[in-house]
Amino acid sequence: MNPTITAAEIARLAGVGRAAVSNWRKRHPDFPSPVGGTAASPEFDLGEVETWLREQGKLPELSRAERLWRHLAAVTESPAAALASVGAQLLSRQRAGKRVAVDPAVKPLLPDIDALADELTPPAAFDELWQRFSAPAPGRPWATPDELADLMVRLAGADGGTILDPAAGSGATLRAAVRAGCTEAYGQELDQDLATLAGLWLALREVPGDVRPGDSLRADAFPGHTFDAVVCHPPFGVTTWGHEELSYDPRWEYGGVPPRTEPELAWAQHCLAHLNAGGHAVLLMPPTAAGRRTGRRIRAELLRRGALRAVIALPSGVAAPHGVPLHLWVLRRPAPDAPPPARTLLVDAADGDLAELAPRILATWEAFTAAPEVDVEEAGFARAVPVIELLDEEVDLTPARRQPAGGGERTGEQMVRTRERLAAVVRDLPALIPQVTPTPDGATSPAVPVAELARTGALQLLGPVRAARDTDGESELPVLHARDVIEGTGPSSRGDQPAGEPIRLVPGDVVVPVVARRITARVIADENAVLGPNMYLLRPNPAALDPWFLAGQLRNTANEKQASSLSGTLRFDIRRALVRRLPLDEQRAHGEAFRRLDAFESAMRQAATLGAELAQLTADGLAQGGLRPEGGNR
Secondary structure (H helix, E strand, O other): OOOEEEHHHHHHHHOOOHHHHHHHHHHOOOOOOOOEEOOOOEEEEHHHHHHHHHHOOOOOOOOHHHHHHHHHHHHOOOHHHHHHHHHHHHHHHHOOOOOOOOOOOOHHHHHHHHHHHHHHOHHHHHHHHHHHHHOOOOOOOOOOOHHHHHHHHHHHOOOOOEEEEOOOOOOHHHHHHHHHOOOEEEEEEOOHHHHHHHHHHHHHOOOOEEEEEOOOOOOOOOOOOOEEEEEEOOOOOOOOOOOOOOOOOOOOOOOOOOOOOOHHHHHHHHHHHOEEEEEEEEEEEOHHHHOOHHHHHHHHHHHHOOOEEEEEEOOOOOOOOOOOOOEEEEEEOOOOOOOOOOEEEEEEOOOOOHHHHHHHHHHHHHHHHHOOOOOOEEOOOEEEEEHHHHOOOOOOOOHHHHOOOOOHHHHHHHHHHHHHHHHHHHHHHHHHOOOOOOOHHHOOOOEEEHHHHHHOOOEEEEOOOOEOOOOOOOOOOOEEOHHHHHHOOOOEOOOOOEOOOOOEOOOOOEEEEOEOOOOOOEEOOOOOOEEOOOEEEEEEOOOOOOHHHHHHHHOOHHHHHHHEOOOOOOEEOHHHOEEEOOOHHHHHHHHHHHHHHHHHHHHHHHHHHHHHHHHHHHHHHHHHOOOOOOOOOO
């Protein structure tokens, strides 16, 4: 029996939204007919659907690994379970054993699995599928990016020793430990399918170790076992972690049982309990764990005992939740009878890119561990803070709040650079102002609504696009949102995804947000993006309309009254906006003036930003002593 696929799974297979599949069924008589399911949730033959998508140009040529992964994701309710079944087949093949029991949904794909293993070898075949499964995405909070996992493992010093990850997910940090050269890798994971995946990856790579399913806090799979290093990306904010039943657990050596609202501190003590003396643990932590009042007692005890060695603030976006600048905590199991160190390293690497900052973070950590009593200090980045200073009323370990102020020389250099940039922008402003003169006798040409221009073919009007209800159709390209247009920034992925088939923007398009404080129109230059939700797209006919002329006409103040809703809210129906009728050559002359005006406004915004930055730098420098008035002694 051939595998079947639902409409939602077709959308995932083709990389579009569900609405697009519904439209295909209505608009294309040759779309495959359902072979099962119900009227509300029909199922289709996978092979027929794939053939149709390829004939329509909606299924690009894919590698064998990508094609197999899309099939797995499309025909199974649990991709993790399906991938585990594939991994078991590959492991059996590698060990020259008989085929093991296979998931019925996976069975029709066995020839493709064998072909991929022949092409790449079983470990490499599983690795290709695992990488696609574990790529960070919405709904995968356990996905730890490789770049971050590598940094955690290197901070922990996992090379050449044993390692444990008590919240292993699908095994990203254990893979990083193997890349770093660990000798044995162990893990525990609440989700059994994910634990199986992580264990299969280790087995296929013939790495000694084990990954066991279960709740690490409530049912520790490795009681009494210690390791050379521990890395952990625990779940954040799970207050039902077992506070009551674990009140007398021997793991709470540092300040007693953690409060119910401090689950991350329970994970920190769990990791310490599994370390050999002198070994390091690295945990990814929410920034609130560094300063919540309920965790003061435990943070203080970790400092007093010498267990908390560093807190490192990371840039936003390194892992979920992506809008939060997460922290890394570096812990060490104190050696018996060793005096606690006098300093703890705090690193503020929240600004910048992790790929560029990681070497600097590691170099700073290595310098600190080589001479922990030395006063490590990099203005605005890192400081070895005396423990006695941290043991104040709040015990706040947020790195930014403990950094030394920028040196006077650095502040002065920043101030000079900003002043020079501001002067350059201001110098260019007069040249950007369009040269215009009054129209003789105030004569104006007649105007027509946008709807009429669309009817006559002078432009194509699309939208407004609705927001998608889910992320199944998430675009591979950045999305130009209404906020981007209003703020004058580039396309991004912030905000909702558009529903249906993405509308790719092309140079000359004019986009207008539906809701704004005033009508705002942007001419698309070279943005490689798709149209975001709640936006109109006007695509002028080059033989009839100049795009800059059109955008300038739309932003006319009179159109805010003409196109806004009768209720007085700032929601615009762009079809009612009026555009003057002018010959094309005159449109282009007006369009050039509108383009220069747009550049003038952009420069004004930049000047305002630089002016505010210059004022703040100057105020900071004067207040901190890094700057002084000319002619002043101090």
